[in-house]
Amino acid sequence: MNRVNAILFITVLIFASCRGKGNNNDHKITGDSAVTNTKQNDTLLKEVLTAQLADGKETGGDEYESHQYTEKDLQAIVPIVRHELEKSGYIFPAKEEFNAAIQRIFKRTVSNSISKQLYVDFNDACAKEPIYSRVKVIANGLYVIKNNYFITELYAIPELLDYQSKFPELNQIEDLKILKKNPDLGNSMEIPHWKDITDLKEQRKMNIQRLVAQNSYLFNASKTHGAWLRKNEPEFMTALVKTFGYTDDPELLKWVLEASSLKAGDEDDFGKLIWMKNCDQSISIHSKTFEVINSMNEAEKTKYLNDLNAYLNYFLDYEKKPFNINNAQKSKIIACLVNFGERFRYQNGAKSDDLKFMGRVYLRDYNDIYKNEFKRNKYYNLPEFQVRFEKAKDYWEELVPENDGEQE
Numbered sequence: 001m002n003r004v005n006a007i008l009f010i011t012v013l014i015f016a017s018c019r020g021k022g023n024n025n026d027h028k029i030t031g032d033s034a035v036t037n038t039k040q041n042d043t044l045l046k047e048v049l050t051a052q053l054a055d056g057k058e059t060g061g062d063e064y065e066s067h068q069y070t071e072k073d074l075q076a077i078v079p080i081v082r083h084e085l086e087k088s089g090y091i092f093p094a095k096e097e098f099n100a101a102i103q104r105i106f107k108r109t110v111s112n113s114i115s116k117q118l119y120v121d122f123n124d125a126c127a128k129e130p131i132y133s134r135v136k137v138i139a140n141g142l143y144v145i146k147n148n149y150f151i152t153e154l155y156a157i158p159e160l161l162d163y164q165s166k167f168p169e170l171n172q173i174e175d176l177k178i179l180k181k182n183p184d185l186g187n188s189m190e191i192p193h194w195k196d197i198t199d200l201k202e203q204r205k206m207n208i209q210r211l212v213a214q215n216s217y218l219f220n221a222s223k224t225h226g227a228w229l230r231k232n233e234p235e236f237m238t239a240l241v242k243t244f245g246y247t248d249d250p251e252l253l254k255w256v257l258e259a260s261s262l263k264a265g266d267e268d269d270f271g272k273l274i275w276m277k278n279c280d281q282s283i284s285i286h287s288k289t290f291e292v293i294n295s296m297n298e299a300e301k302t303k304y305l306n307d308l309n310a311y312l313n314y315f316l317d318y319e320k321k322p323f324n325i326n327n328a329q330k331s332k333i334i335a336c337l338v339n340f341g342e343r344f345r346y347q348n349g350a351k352s353d354d355l356k357f358m359g360r361v362y363l364r365d366y367n368d369i370y371k372n373e374f375k376r377n378k379y380y381n382l383p384e385f386q387v388r389f390e391k392a393k394d395y396w397e398e399l400v401p402e403n404d405g406e407q408e
Contacts, residue, residue, distance in 0.1 A: 041079045048076035056178040056191035069132040088212040098149040117143045126279035158194040242272040247288040262307040267314045268322045277323040290340040316364040331373030339382045362392040
């Protein structure tokens with residue numbers, strides 16, 4: 001190999017090496033706030049922290065905040081959250097994988113808009129307007145950080161960061177008394193400093209554990225973190241199923257089922273395990289709920305079949321139209337309920353009269369609203385549905401003739 005060719009060969013190797021290193025780091029540095037401890041991030045962090053320390057830790061009622069939170073407060077914690085996730089071993093998903101997971105779990109589309117985040121509201125799955133508040137009665141949700149591939153709640157900086165060690169020059173801010181106007185009484189009240197929160201260190205540790213667990217469970221499929229969340233964050237895990245219709249995790253779905261026995265007055269809440277109304281006004285049937293029930297032992301299965309039968313009895317009432325569904329949607333939900341219930345009966349020799357699903361529908365639907373929808377939709381192509389529908393028809397027409405049993 002002559003000298004010119006050798007130089008060209010070495011140049012190509014160096015170029016390929018640099019290119020390879022660049023590709024390995026592409027995902028790690030994606031996004032404006034992906035790299036921690038930069039001068040720009042520290043400037044924003046210090047600015048927001050100064051304001052938060054000057055306003056103190058709120059008191060004065062369930063809906064009062066001594067600090068007015070904004071998008072800037074959220075952006076200030078993004079590098080902190082990312083740093084903690086990196087330390088925990090969290091694997092940041094690729095953009096397409098992350099966006100698909102957000103759609104699958106929360107039914108939200110991550111768009112290419114200029115917004116750096118989107119808000120997921122746990123009180124209303126269809127609400128999209130961001131709420132920058134840490135008061136749960138005002139805002140119960142989290143933020144999807146679009147170009148950093150994680151989710152986070154809105155935390156105050158002292159709730160995540162040992163600010164006294166990182167920014168000792170700001171400690172003097174908390175030497176001053178904080179006085180603000182009482183929102184209810186109008187008189188002046190003293191606001192506690194963040195440094196005076198006795199268990200702040202423990203709160204900080206718990207917040208970071210929560211962040212790591214939520215992201216590792218949802219985007220890294222960590223069963224360990226899923227178990228931790230079921231124990232420590234039951235409301236979050238229940239909302240995944242009942243508010244957003246996430247049913248891909250059989251273990252989670254069974255856990256929610258076991259905590260959701262049907263009770264009078266809670267029928268609509270129980271119904272969230274079976275179906276949901278989507279933001280586009282369509283409905284989704286949670287067929288995986290039926291699969292989980294079908295995988296249980298006979299005693300457990302019978303218990304939940306009784307609950308489903310009781311829910312069906314409630315749902316058949318013409319006046320019951322939860323979430324403003326129409327008759328066509330309601331009929332489809334009824335058909336899916338009946339189809340599963342009848343399959344169970346026939347698997348057990350059709351011995352349980354108490355669990356007659358199709359017969360209950362045929363008897364209660366005296367205006368033929370559901371029956372006509374069944375026929376119009378060709379019985380939704382559900383296996384054996386039409387056959388069992390005809391059997392119920394023959395049974396009730398023989399038992400209760402059109403003349404109510406009177407002899408002509």
